[in-house]
Amino acid sequence: MAEEIKQELTRKQKLKLKAKESAKRFKDEFKKSVVTAIIAAFGFLIALTWRDVIIEWINKISEASPVKNSIMTAFITTIIAVIGILLVSKWNKKE
Numbered sequence: 001m002a003e004e005i006k007q008e009l010t011r012k013q014k015l016k017l018k019a020k021e022s023a024k025r026f027k028d029e030f031k032k033s034v035v036t037a038i039i040a041a042f043g044f045l046i047a048l049t050w051r052d053v054i055i056e057w058i059n060k061i062s063e064a065s066p067v068k069n070s071i072m073t074a075f076i077t078t079i080i081a082v083i084g085i086l087l088v089s090k091w092n093k094k095e
Contacts, residue, residue: 054077055073059073
């Protein structure tokens, strides 16, 4: 009977340990997700801030161009975004 009680305590301790480990993993993943969301929000804020500057700059450049401003804006913005994606991808691979 003492063995059964000892085994029962061991099972309870194992379950408690598993629960703690699971809670810690959840907390870590939650923290990573929140950090990622906050970083993405700051990135979006930066993009919105630069949007008007880029559009104004492109409009000045494309005044002499026969191509419409919106097409030129979309093209140059796409190029800038692709370069940014490539740089971030390379930076991510180094880690």
